Amino acid sequence: MTTLIGEGLQPSEFAVTAARAVADCAALGPREQAKHLANDGLLGVIASEEVGGLNLPLAFAVPVVAAASSGLLSFPLMEVLLLSRALKEALPRAAGAVVSGDMLATIAWQGSVSAEREGESIVLDGCVARAAGVRDADTLLVRLNTGGAVLMPTDSEGVVIEDAAGLDLTVPDHAVRLQGVAVPAASVVPENAWSVLCSDANVLRAAAILGSAETCLAMAQEHASTRRQFGRALSYNQALRHSLARQKLALEGIRHALTRSVGDEAGALERDAVFLAAAAYGCAISEGALQVHGGMGFTWDVPVHRHLRRVRALQAQGNASEVLAGLGRRTVAAIAPASDIAVRA
Amino acid sequence: MTGIDTAQPATATAGELSGEAYRVAIRRWLRANLPASFRSDSAAFASPSLQQSIEWEAALYRAGLAGITWPKAYGGHGRTLREHLIANQEIGALAMPESVNSIGKELAGPIILAVGTEEQKHRFLPAILEMRDIWCQGFSEPEAGSDLAGLRTRATRDGDIWRITGQKIWTSGAYRAQRCLVLARTGPLEDRHRGLAMFAVRLDAKGVRVRPIKSIDDRESFCEVFFDDVEVLQSDALGAPDEGWNAAIRVLEIERATNRMYRSWRFENELRHLIAACKSDPALAQLVANPRYEAKIGEVVVDIEVLKAHVETAVDALANGDKIGARGSLAKLHWSEAHQRFAALALELLSQASLPQLPAVQIARRRFEAIYLQARAETIYAGTTEIQLGIIADRILQLSKGK
Numbered sequence: 001m002t003t004l005i006g007e008g009l010q011p012s013e014f015a016v017t018a019a020r021a022v023a024d025c026a027a028l029g030p031r032e033q034a035k036h037l038a039n040d041g042l043l044g045v046i047a048s049e050e051v052g053g054l055n056l057p058l059a060f061a062v063p064v065v066a067a068a069s070s071g072l073l074s075f076p077l078m079e080v081l082l083l084s085r086a087l088k089e090a091l092p093r094a095a096g097a098v099v100s101g102d103m104l105a106t107i108a109w110q111g112s113v114s115a116e117r118e119g120e121s122i123v124l125d126g127c128v129a130r131a132a133g134v135r136d137a138d139t140l141l142v143r144l145n146t147g148g149a150v151l152m153p154t155d156s157e158g159v160v161i162e163d164a165a166g167l168d169l170t171v172p173d174h175a176v177r178l179q180g181v182a183v184p185a186a187s188v189v190p191e192n193a194w195s196v197l198c199s200d201a202n203v204l205r206a207a208a209i210l211g212s213a214e215t216c217l218a219m220a221q222e223h224a225s226t227r228r229q230f231g232r233a234l235s236y237n238q239a240l241r242h243s244l245a246r247q248k249l250a251l252e253g254i255r256h257a258l259t260r261s262v263g264d265e266a267g268a269l270e271r272d273a274v275f276l277a278a279a280a281y282g283c284a285i286s287e288g289a290l291q292v293h294g295g296m297g298f299t300w301d302v303p304v305h306r307h308l309r310r311v312r313a314l315q316a317q318g319n320a321s322e323v324l325a326g327l328g329r330r331t332v333a334a335i336a337p338a339s340d341i342a343v344r345a
Numbered sequence: 346m347t348g349i350d351t352a353q354p355a356t357a358t359a360g361e362l363s364g365e366a367y368r369v370a371i372r373r374w375l376r377a378n379l380p381a382s383f384r385s386d387s388a389a390f391a392s393p394s395l396q397q398s399i400e401w402e403a404a405l406y407r408a409g410l411a412g413i414t415w416p417k418a419y420g421g422h423g424r425t426l427r428e429h430l431i432a433n434q435e436i437g438a439l440a441m442p443e444s445v446n447s448i449g450k451e452l453a454g455p456i457i458l459a460v461g462t463e464e465q466k467h468r469f470l471p472a473i474l475e476m477r478d479i480w481c482q483g484f485s486e487p488e489a490g491s492d493l494a495g496l497r498t499r500a501t502r503d504g505d506i507w508r509i510t511g512q513k514i515w516t517s518g519a520y521r522a523q524r525c526l527v528l529a530r531t532g533p534l535e536d537r538h539r540g541l542a543m544f545a546v547r548l549d550a551k552g553v554r555v556r557p558i559k560s561i562d563d564r565e566s567f568c569e570v571f572f573d574d575v576e577v578l579q580s581d582a583l584g585a586p587d588e589g590w591n592a593a594i595r596v597l598e599i600e601r602a603t604n605r606m607y608r609s610w611r612f613e614n615e616l617r618h619l620i621a622a623c624k625s626d627p628a629l630a631q632l633v634a635n636p637r638y639e640a641k642i643g644e645v646v647v648d649i650e651v652l653k654a655h656v657e658t659a660v661d662a663l664a665n666g667d668k669i670g671a672r673g674s675l676a677k678l679h680w681s682e683a684h685q686r687f688a689a690l691a692l693e694l695l696s697q698a699s700l701p702q703l704p705a706v707q708i709a710r711r712r713f714e715a716i717y718l719q720a721r722a723e724t725i726y727a728g729t730t731e732i733q734l735g736i737i738a739d740r741i742l743q744l745s746k747g748k
Contacts, residue, residue: 235738235744236746241735241738242738244738245738245742248742249675249737253651257651257654259657260653260654260658269646270650273647273650276644277651324643325640325643327643327646327647328638328642331642332620332634337621338624338625338708338709
């Protein structure tokens with residue numbers, strides 16, 4: 001809400017609330033988590049006031065998603081935040097239910113399905129995947145191969161949710177098969193809302209990676225300072241000091257690129273760049289943190305691997321390789337051959 | 346003859362222009378005044394002579410594009426750091442020669458502003474901006490490269506005069522400079538970081554000898570400088586011993602974060618030039634459309650965007666009155682390594698050009714081979730990569746030394 005910004009509200013102020021709420025959620029099931037997060041106003045941070053949200057800019061979702069990732073929140077918070085905004089025009093009631101925590105919703109990030117119109121319904125067929133936390137969700141947003149997306153109840157006839165695949169243990173993702181699933185035609189979210197959602201998702205994935213990477217580096221730093229070998233703390237060794245310094249450089253790169261990606265002049269370039277930087281640096285930081293822990297890093301008990309799994313899952317979820325090649329392709333396409341430049345100069 | 350068109354308005358930024366209007370005025374001025382022969386992406390490029398560079402940089406100053414943030418009282422333009430950023434974005438967007446007086450403008454000048462007397466500020470600063478005095482930096486020595494505490498050049502007080510004896514090395518541009526910012530020891534070597542003092546030494550003073558060193562790019566841009574009992578007036582001492590150097594360290598921290606602020610935008614100019622050259626060549630046009638190279642180009646774009654983010658964050662922090670501390674090391678480490686990666690990619694691509702080589706490819710090869718070689722120095726000067734990593738570990742992460 002503009003008045004909040006007018007009063008000088010800063011995105012960073014949400015970090016503390018979010019961290020506390022995430023800690024409180026540790027022992028709760030998904031439905032209680034949704035209610036708890038909703039009560040703290042966190043599910044509607046970027047949703048419009050008409051659907052019960054705070055109508056704040058995307059920058060305010062960044063610390064919330066980072067805190068969720070840092071605390072290994074087992075709830076698809078990024079998806080819920082994005083849906084709270086994306087559903088507003090086409091499905092305002094669903095958006096409201098998402099913001100209030102009454103409806104658990106998520107998104108299938110990979111694949112698309114075909115849609116056949118049958119009267120007031122459309123019938124969906126196909127297979128989608130990378131649906132975070134869909135086992136517990138009431139509804140799932142599925143990409144249509146004709147453009148746009150559709151919000152579909154997960155208990156519809158013809159929906160088969162497969163066992164969790166992928167590395168992420170925190171918010172497990174699933175493949176979902178749809179065979180003749182009929183949903184109301186009014187459940188379709190238009191293409192422009194889907195593309196805004198995907199663009200916002202690049203920023204929030206980077207925020208999630210920042211939260212995990214920050215935690216990994218803090219753990220590595222702590223371990224290097226307290227673990228003693230050869231009569232000294234590990235951090236005495238220059239090889240480890242330099243490795244941690246490189247992780248710090250990478251971490252600040254993600255943080256600064258995030259600030260830039262939500263600035264007034266930011267567009268698709270800045271959003272692609274922040275996701276790609278976060279994906280590359282986030283892997284380096286979490287893998288590096290694991291290495292600093294030595295054998296301990298390879299154990300189940302040290303949570304570095306959970307963050308590493310999450311970062312790798314987010315990298316795949318955002319399809320980093322294709323985004324990277326696409327960024328290069330657009331850069332090349334936008335530049336005229338040298339002879340033309342000479343004429344222009 | 347520089348080709349600088351004096352019929353063009355001498356001032357890019359007259360009046361009270363700000364924001365977008367300020368940017369547009371600078372862009373127009375640069376495009377109207379930068380000679381094609383100065384642009385390394387142009388067929389007309391010919392490395393400018395010293396005199397041409399001096400005239401060009403004096404014209405930049407008159408146009409409001411040097412000393413941007415320096416106080417008007419000392420010849421500066423009194424603008425904000427954010428305006429400095431805008432100007433640098435526009436300067437970076439064009440392939441322009443590097444300043445022959447960057448030590449004066451980005452090192453000596455800010456140090457004099459911080460620790461100089463009023464008389465020194467009036468005497469030294471306008472001369473730097475008007476390009477009457479070119480400065481070089483006399484910090485490194487044969488026995489004190491990264492470790493300035495090992496400095497041996499000695500300054501001895503003799504009434505109103507200091508006598509300086511010693512040797513400096515890696516002194517870029519000493520052969521063309523009028524003044525050298527000399528760091529010297531006033532006490533015994535055991536004092537390490539204590540007792541260091543700074544002086545503005547005239548290079549035509551008796552007892553100064555300059556010997557150029559040929560560098561890997563076939564140029565003689567850096568030098569050894571020998572000081573044999575050189576007399577320096579007290580009025581050319583910058584701050585008292587200790588005090589001057591301590592203040593200089595704070596200035597250097599800011600400089601590391603803000604110097605050559607145009608760098609990421611110049612980097613972007615280099616990428617545009619590389620792609621434009623590749624697209625004009627049949628074999629290279631195919632290569633840059635190959636997914637493998639698309640991804641590599643994507644990585645360069647990400648590197649540039651991250652660098653911009655580091656720079657803009659530093660400017661915001663400084664504009665908000667925050668201390669920059671050791672954070673300048675982050676940007677320095679990132680750009681120096683990113684630029685080397687890019688230069689290697691440029692060589693790799695251009696080496697696969699069609700035969701016979703088109704002029705556009707030859708122009709690009711000339712530029713990027715020079716950039717590749719010069720970029721080897723970027724992870725060495727202004728604090729090597731290893732020094733930056735050490736600074737980040739010590740001062741940002743504050744890692745225990747492990748006793």
